[in-house]
Amino acid sequence: MAIKKHPKPPLPMADQQYPEFESIKMETKKLIASEATNNFFVTLKYIEQGFGSQMNTAYHHRLQAAFYDILASKATTQAMKGLCLGKGVHSARRSIELAPESIEFAYFHAYMLYRRAYKAKCYNEALQECNRALAIPNPSDPEEDWLAKDDEQEVTEQTEERIGKVKDLLHLLIIDCNKEKFIRRWNTLDADEKNSFIELSVENIKSYFSSLGNELANKVITDALSYIRDHYQDSKYWLCCFCDKRFDGFGEHSEHVLTDHPLSPTHRSLCSSLEVDCSWTEIIEKGKWKPVDTSAAIKRLESEWKVQDSRSESSRLVEDDPKKWPESDDYARTKNLKSIHNKLRNLLHNKALLAVHVNKVTQYAMNKLHGLLRGSPLLELGLDQTHLCICLLEASQLDEILKYLEQITKFYSHISKGKNKASIPKPKYPVGIEVYDDTLYVLFPEESLSLHGGSAPTGDAFSTWIFSGISSEDSLEKWTSVRNERKSYWEEVLGKIRTFLRQKNEELSKIQSDNTCKDILSEDVTQQRTLPMVPTDVSDMEIVREADSGLMLKPQVDNHDNHDLKFREDDAWFMQFSEYNRDWEHNLKSHAESDYKEIMYPLVKSYIRIFSLWVVSPRKLGGLDEVGNVLSVSGSFLVILAKFLAQFQSM
Ligand SMILES: [Zn+2]
Incomplete structure (x- = not known):
């Protein structure tokens, strides 16, 4: 059985109305902390009777439930644990009956149901309570419901934020419930059934996304599937920000950009002066x-x-x-x-x-x-x-x-001092996706494979994968906005680069037309002025222009022998230009590199999730709503899908 990972809810904090609760809390904590087995029943008795019969309030039941929960985790036998969890669920239910508008009590009730669940169906009760909690129209302030203070953190200031925190916990609990349900169901599947989750028909995936009526999702998944298949499982590509052409290597991409979208007429010829052959x-x-x-x-x-x-x-x-x-x-x-x-x-x-x-x-x-x-x-x-x-x-x-x-x-x-060309961290994909002909394979690392499931992973590994990450809707939104941002970034920066290059060009002709370039590193010169810096970003352009004014040639001080080998203004110019060019290329690269995996994973996961009808979760997490959408559209694939889903419904 999988280890329960859901964060433990905090104990309710001291109640202003019932100060005597604080001493009861201390006493109970002390009893629970003591290890002796015979204390178990002493504590149990204390929890039930120590509160006094007059205090039958929602808070009283909430506090009681919290102690049953702690006692359950201390229990040495399954029977003791079951007893405590049963009593805990009962107390939590009493608290929501008395305060149905409390989102915090509802959360704790759902949490206790989750704790007590031992088979797939039990998790539905917890899920129902989560959904009820999330749907409470005007939930009461969790602080007034005595949400505990974290030891280190202050209780959040605003009511809205406090409610938001509880909602986050509810969403986490929903994922945990779905995972537990999935694992239990998964463990009953045979190897072939498991394989149907990791060997997917490309046609079915396409039909699913086209049936959703989401054109973007449909286009992206179709492009991604064919790209990965045609490029031998390589999902990386470089997108020209200027004309949307796709390239499978950065070399081809820069070649295209330099040829088809030249920054200035002389840019290419200048570049040829840079690279050592x-x-x-x-x-x-x-x-x-x-x-x-x-x-x-x-x-x-x-x-x-x-x-x-x-x-x-x-x-x-x-x-x-x-x-x-x-x-x-x-x-x-x-x-x-x-x-x-x-x-x-x-x-x-x-x-x-x-x-x-x-x-x-x-x-x-x-x-x-x-x-x-x-x-x-x-x-x-x-x-x-x-x-x-x-x-x-x-x-x-x-x-x-x-x-x-x-x-x-x-x-x-x-010129390179203090420059940090840290690249953007790349996301890691522990699970692989490969596309051959008509089949998409989901590949799990060896250590997560189940012993008798062939290439199928354990229920834990599989459920962790399909229930993690952001939803397909959010992923698509991110995918589109990143591309739009890049486009406007380049449109903005392009104009500035062209101006910059024009200025640089004029500068170079001036330097080169001068037969006796100044030795710019001779001591008297370096002391007089700082050397211009190279731009790394749009915002640096202004700095460059200011600093540039210092690069204008002044009347010559010395007359050098033409055959002398000295570091001169033109050397400096080319080195700055080279640095600048490299930054430009670096920026271009990071703004052009794309990976279809970024969008493939969330889309494929959302597709796999529709196979599990027991996933009862709000739209944001990619649950029932998605299935509902599918079922409302007709088509032969959907008939098959509906049949498939019906099988699971009867579990
Ligand atoms: Zn282009």
Whole structure:
């Protein structure tokens, strides 16, 4: 038998009208707390007679019932327990007879009936009392009915809130009653009957929702069923917020958004300046970063070429061939190259390394090599395509690259400081749903399967699943409103992003048209002004625009050698743009990702619940009303359904 989980109702609080109740309460509590078995009957006698014959009030019976309940949980035999629960139900009934308008007493009466129930039918009495309590037109204030004070919490201020609290308890009790009934019924089913609850006909599910006349539910369930079936049980998809197209991967989705709904004419080309291409990614991840002995390499190459005369062969660039690229044992170069490699790897892993950075470094290296190896055949090999151009540099030049990379790191930590890209927690689905051809399977985890039920779960696991979560109506409402919110969010944000990009673009052309970009990380500059931040949200846009005014170029202070490798305004610009772009993508992703399971589960559960006619619960919890709706519509499926339901009715 399942463990009773329903929260224990509190003891009634002290009564102002009958102060002597307080001492009776204390005395009874003391008696109940003492463990001796013979106290059981002493306590029972005290509960019955200690109140005095003059106090035959509703409160008196309510308090008595509460003590019978406590005593029942202390009882050491089933007989004692049954005796106490029987007396408890009797007292609770007396209290509602005397105060039929009290929702709190009605709740306690229902609770006692639930406690006493031992077979499916008994729970109907409790359910009836719950429904009566919920239907009381003007329930009396539970505080006046002496609803107990919680030890930690103050009694809620407003009458409405107090009534609301009791109503919540009643709804919980209804679910518990339904679960208990379901478990008892479930345990009498054979394996085939159990399977009919977890292997559902797709056609019947569709007919059910179309018979409800709810177009939205019908459309959503039809879409979801076919999507899951066609995508091999994958229920995730990405919805374009701009045109409602559905994609089964985020890659396809962003590709579509960038192509069909471009943010600005130059957005795509700007994006291409950001991502380090895969050949460089591989070189940074796996390449051998050792200094090359330049003169030995030239000698070897020249002698080889005299023999083969095949200079155009690209295989000459095989980097790890030690014969072709003799290593140098120069300590400073080895050390610097190692540091450069580590820095690049770190930047790459943080996505702080951009294509523009790599280009700058290779351009710098090639410029230096043209000076070092003037007229050498080495320069014809396309050294800038790999890190060889860096491995050929001298220690002081490597030092320059290292400084540049350090500045990138510094700037990156500045712009990414305090950013928290926490993703929205995803709901977990312990129970699986899979759709094959015409059948939907409800899959329970192994530990919840019953021993002889095949793939059917235990009654406890199954009832916990079907009676948990929000109703199908609420789920549909949420499903629709989330999608509408996303749409308006994007409509609002799109305009702002476009303005932002236009401003950024103008800024970049200004920076790039200036031949001698300022070294923005030189100390005097960083002290003068704060660097602009990157927007993460619509509300941040304003901040960006304010901060942006600081990014406008001022007259140049220094004249730099064009071949110098310095961290400049354009580096900063691209890094900010990259961060911004990533945030944009992150936002887009979280606002585009959808999972049909979110809506499938509540809908399928509501469908399964209609099979249990004994589910007597208000509409909000998806009970009889739903069945009533179904039965009022004609159709062959419904005839079958009605027959099916009739079988259960006769239980
Ligand atoms: Zn679209």
